[in-house]
Amino acid sequence: MPNGSAVPVVPVYLEAGNTRVFACSLDWPGWCRRAKTDEEALDALGAFAPRYAAVAKRAGLRFPSSAHLTFDVVEQIPWRGGKAFSYVDFGALGSAARLDSEPLTAAQAKRLAALVEAAWGELDDVVAGAPAELRKGPRGGGRDRDAVFAHVVAAETAYARKLGVRHAGVRQKEPQDRDEIAAVRAGILAALSGARAGTPPADAAGKGWLPRYAARRIAWHVLDHAWEIADRS
Numbered sequence: 534m535p536n537g538s539a540v541p542v543v544p545v546y547l548e549a550g551n552t553r554v555f556a557c558s559l560d561w562p563g564w565c566r567r568a569k570t571d572e573e574a575l576d577a578l579g580a581f582a583p584r585y586a587a588v589a590k591r592a593g594l595r596f597p598s599s600a601h602l603t604f605d606v607v608e609q610i611p612w613r614g615g616k617a618f619s620y621v622d623f624g625a626l627g628s629a630a631r632l633d634s635e636p637l638t639a640a641q642a643k644r645l646a647a648l649v650e651a652a653w654g655e656l657d658d659v660v661a662g663a664p665a666e667l668r669k670g671p672r673g674g675g676r677d678r679d680a681v682f683a684h685v686v687a688a689e690t691a692y693a694r695k696l697g698v699r700h701a702g703v704r705q706k707e708p709q710d711r712d713e714i715a716a717v718r719a720g721i722l723a724a725l726s727g728a729r730a731g732t733p734p735a736d737a738a739g740k741g742w743l744p745r746y747a748a749r750r751i752a753w754h755v756l757d758h759a760w761e762i763a764d765r766s
Contacts, residue, residue: 541597545578546608546630547571550621559607559632561585561596562648562745563752567624575604584760588752592651594644608632626753629746634731637744645748646726652752653718656685656759659766667765678762685758686714692751693717695742696724697734721751 548555556574557565564585566577582599589596610628612619620627663678676684698720725748733741742750
């Protein structure tokens with residue numbers, strides 16, 4: 534990443550659905566935004582740079598200044614078309630990028646884990662300061678605070694299995710208390726920080742996620758809902 538007065542260049546990829554597009558940073562897990570077009574998705578990504586900067590700071594990492602960001606689209610994942618289900622249109626990341634298959638150094642793996650942990654910290658702080666009842670959407674819909682948090686935790690339990698993490702200390706499919714939530718998170722962090730090969734874990738029942746993609750998907754889901762709670766508080 535350039536230093537000094539040079540304009541920061543951030544490598545990103547675009548994942549297209551039928552009607553929506555995700556723009557995602559390759560180097561900053563969780564910094565992903567969705568819109569109707571490529572340009573709008575990149576604009577949304579830039580608009581959320583200051584909010585993601587707080588995550589990077591929490592992780593002890595230097596984030597590029599958002600004043601003059603330039604995005605370099607290094608990959609585009611096209612919409613497959615037909616009757617295939619589109620995670621992007623549904624509202625979620627669906628595919629790993631080509632660069633996600635590259636091996637990880639110990640420092641890179643530790644960095645992934647630190648940013649995922651920082652995303653959890655952001656969520657926990659937002660939940661602690663938010664009212665139990667959140668503002669409803671224009672049609673009167675939307676989960677309240679505790680329901681949003683429970684949704685995120687339930688998703689993480691499923692995501693952990695994509696990294697080969699087993700939850701021996703969790704009584705249900707969804708963690709029931711702080712100790713169980715902490716156990717799931719610790720398992721995810723251990724799997725990410727210990728990842729080296731750019732392949733899914735062998736013990737993920739053939740449906741594992743690449744470590745880089747797993748970190749991006751987990752951090753994105755956490756931050757997307759943390760920012761939702763903040764905006765609806």
